[in-house]
Amino acid sequence: xxxxxxxxxxxxxxxSICHKGAVGRFASFRDVLMSGVTRPFRRQSTPxxxxxxxxxxxxxxxxxxxxxxxxxGIIGRNGAGKSTLLKLLARITEPTEGKIxxxxxxxxxxxxxxxxxxxxxxxxxxxxxxxxxxxSRAEIxxxxxxxxxxAEVEQFLDTAVKHYSSGMYxxxxxxxxxxxxxxxxxxxxxxAVGDAAFQKKCLGKLExxxxxxxxxxxxxxxMSVITRLCSRAILLDKGxxxxxxxxxxxxxxxxxxxxxxxxxxxxxxxxxxDTIAKIHGARLHDLQGNSPPVFSIGAPLxxxxxxxxxxxxxxxxPAIQLVNDAxxxxxxxAAFQLRTSERIGxxxxxxxxxxxxxAEGYHTLSIGLVSYNPNTLHAFEREVLALxxxxxxxxxxxxxxAMGQWPGVVRPKLEWMFAA
Amino acid sequence: MSSPKDPLIIEAGRAEAxxxxxxxxxxxxxxxxxxxxxxxxxxxxxxxxxWALIRPLLTMVIFTVIFGNVAKLPSGPLPYAxxxxxxxxxxxxxxxxxxxxxxxxxxxxxxISKVYFPRLILPASTVVVSLVDFAIxxxxxxxxxxxxxxxxxxxxxxxxxFVILALLAALGPGLLITALNVKYRDFRFITPFxxxxxxxxxxxxxRSSVIPEQWRLLYSLNPMVGVIDGFRWCLGDxxxxxxxALAISLSxxxxxxxxxxxxFRKMERGFADVI
Numbered sequence: 001x002x003x004x005x006x007x008x009x010x011x012x013x014x015x016s017i018c019h020k021g022a023v024g025r026f027a028s029f030r031d032v033l034m035s036g037v038t039r040p041f042r043r044q045s046t047p048x049x050x051x052x053x054x055x056x057x058x059x060x061x062x063x064x065x066x067x068x069x070x071x072x073g074i075i076g077r078n079g080a081g082k083s084t085l086l087k088l089l090a091r092i093t094e095p096t097e098g099k100i101x102x103x104x105x106x107x108x109x110x111x112x113x114x115x116x117x118x119x120x121x122x123x124x125x126x127x128x129x130x131x132x133x134x135x136s137r138a139e140i141x142x143x144x145x146x147x148x149x150x151a152e153v154e155q156f157l158d159t160a161v162k163h164y165s166s167g168m169y170x171x172x173x174x175x176x177x178x179x180x181x182x183x184x185x186x187x188x189x190x191x192a193v194g195d196a197a198f199q200k201k202c203l204g205k206l207e208x209x210x211x212x213x214x215x216x217x218x219x220x221x222x223m224s225v226i227t228r229l230c231s232r233a234i235l236l237d238k239g240x241x242x243x244x245x246x247x248x249x250x251x252x253x254x255x256x257x258x259x260x261x262x263x264x265x266x267x268x269x270x271x272x273x274d275t276i277a278k279i280h281g282a283r284l285h286d287l288q289g290n291s292p293p294v295f296s297i298g299a300p301l302x303x304x305x306x307x308x309x310x311x312x313x314x315x316x317x318p319a320i321q322l323v324n325d326a327x328x329x330x331x332x333x334a335a336f337q338l339r340t341s342e343r344i345g346x347x348x349x350x351x352x353x354x355x356x357x358x359a360e361g362y363h364t365l366s367i368g369l370v371s372y373n374p375n376t377l378h379a380f381e382r383e384v385l386a387l388x389x390x391x392x393x394x395x396x397x398x399x400x401x402a403m404g405q406w407p408g409v410v411r412p413k414l415e416w417m418f419a420a
Numbered sequence: 421m422s423s424p425k426d427p428l429i430i431e432a433g434r435a436e437a438x439x440x441x442x443x444x445x446x447x448x449x450x451x452x453x454x455x456x457x458x459x460x461x462x463x464x465x466x467x468x469x470x471w472a473l474i475r476p477l478l479t480m481v482i483f484t485v486i487f488g489n490v491a492k493l494p495s496g497p498l499p500y501a502x503x504x505x506x507x508x509x510x511x512x513x514x515x516x517x518x519x520x521x522x523x524x525x526x527x528x529x530x531x532i533s534k535v536y537f538p539r540l541i542l543p544a545s546t547v548v549v550s551l552v553d554f555a556i557x558x559x560x561x562x563x564x565x566x567x568x569x570x571x572x573x574x575x576x577x578x579x580x581x582f583v584i585l586a587l588l589a590a591l592g593p594g595l596l597i598t599a600l601n602v603k604y605r606d607f608r609f610i611t612p613f614x615x616x617x618x619x620x621x622x623x624x625x626x627r628s629s630v631i632p633e634q635w636r637l638l639y640s641l642n643p644m645v646g647v648i649d650g651f652r653w654c655l656g657d658x659x660x661x662x663x664x665a666l667a668i669s670l671s672x673x674x675x676x677x678x679x680x681x682x683x684f685r686k687m688e689r690g691f692a693d694v695i
Contacts, residue, residue, distance in 0.1 A: 015693065087692065088430070089430075090535070090536055091430060091536035092532075092533065092534065092535070092536050092692045093689075093690075093692040093693055094430070094432060094689045094690075095430065095431065095432055096432055097432055098431070098432075099429060099430070099431045100429070100430040100431070101427050101428070101429050101430075102427060102428040102429075102430070103427045103428075106428070108534075108535065108536065110534045110535075111530075111534045114530060114531060114534040114535055115530070115531050115535070117456055117460060119459075119460050119463045119464070120456065120459060120460065124456075124459065127452065128452050128453075128455075128456050131448055131449045131451075131452035131453075132449060132452070132531065132535055132537075133535070136448055137448055
């Protein structure tokens, strides 16, 4: 086993938060002076008088190792301690306890365009930003043309960046960062910049970097970025690691926790709907009836809905609507095939989504009961089911054995043949 | 940044392990930051670098008129304009360096909270910018000497020593104030006051021989007294170098510098958390 590039050993970071603002972040010198002057005249400070100081552990007892060439994803909700952890690793702030060992040159990318100066030209900012990120002058000079080409701003190199469009500005900033070649790269959310095409370029750049033996630590809220780039992820919650292992598992747990417990099955305490048609519950499963934490896009997906119809609603149909990570409705479907049966009472219907249709990523399902002609919506429960789809790149899918981003709302497997 | 064979260990209270070596490693960043500040300083100004000349020049004219012509203070062997010039330039250098360095951390807050580097680089690089301004404004002094057809003696070679002394004298309090300013923004208002007050307390408009003999050593506690007297001596003020006074000025400057660096180092680890 190779020696770990990064090893984090029981690291914790404590902040003191003050509720009375007296010795808070922007304490005024007067307050400190005054408290020094008045202290002798005060009786032993009672808890009520002194500003209530509270210890807050942003990160607590975190341990993990990252091997060379590994890409580790760090996920967690806002305030879970992800950024603090990165700041500790990047040496911006010091841990309160524990020990971090880094083997190799570290570059951190916690923000795109750190230190860019609006008055300076693109060329000048490339040098400045490169130096801030830890590149030497010679290194920057060597990669200068690549950086400018990658950012697509060659024509404007001698224009002050304050005249740049925001897209150009961000592209230039990321481009400098993308040409860093440290042994350890620490990245925070920075992929959320630029248009889709540029993001794709950036992801490719990161994949290349890890391919050439660099160790990457990446924080992102985008599960599709994390699952694409990383094989392993840690999930942080309230400053502690709640999961360390396969990225699919971590992503699933994260999504489960962050989407109002939307999961592969949903059973409301009381049936929902109007007086004549009610939904009792729904669940997602594979053909064998199992509900794995993550579904592969290469296998059919089943959604079973339990519902109840009164005689006056015998034409009502279960319906589903699938929404992807970006909020786009991928499809809606209603069970028109079942309408002829006119069954009533407690029913159960399964919808089968074929394999090789959906794209990977996080999806939610809304469940409804609808009558058509005249149209009545008996029940509609928005995004009660959630699932994470992955493309396991076994080679039989649409993308074959291609790595990298594969855009598109759906990923159908289509027929290709030579034209006669 | 360290080589793979030499793991970097981060632990509470351990940040200083390779501090001075790190400082050397980041010398290029130091250069780039100074270069940035120099480039930006006179951007979008119509007359640009001329400001580095005009500001000290106008103050010099006023001081020469008030102290030399109106108050008729003794000028010694030097023309009064050169006497004031030899004091005004180091003083302006000192006050620029002090006010710029004491703002350096807060005005670079975005860097501090996003990237690691030895924070000492920031105040140090602003001092370099003031040094460039100083070099430019030195043209005034040369111009004055040509105007009065006055040539300094061999002492002028010692001038760099006093420039360094002025630099150290500014850096000490600069470090202290900039570190304090991170937490207590009050110090933003204190620096202009020190600078304004210091202009009259230091022997800029007059010779330090104006101060009564028995107070002279006490007066030398102000490090700029040593610097200004030294400057004048270099340019040929005959009164000779008052070595005990210079020693006192030098030790105040060094004491402030050591204290400044220590305090800065102590506070440095928490900068990102409070800025």
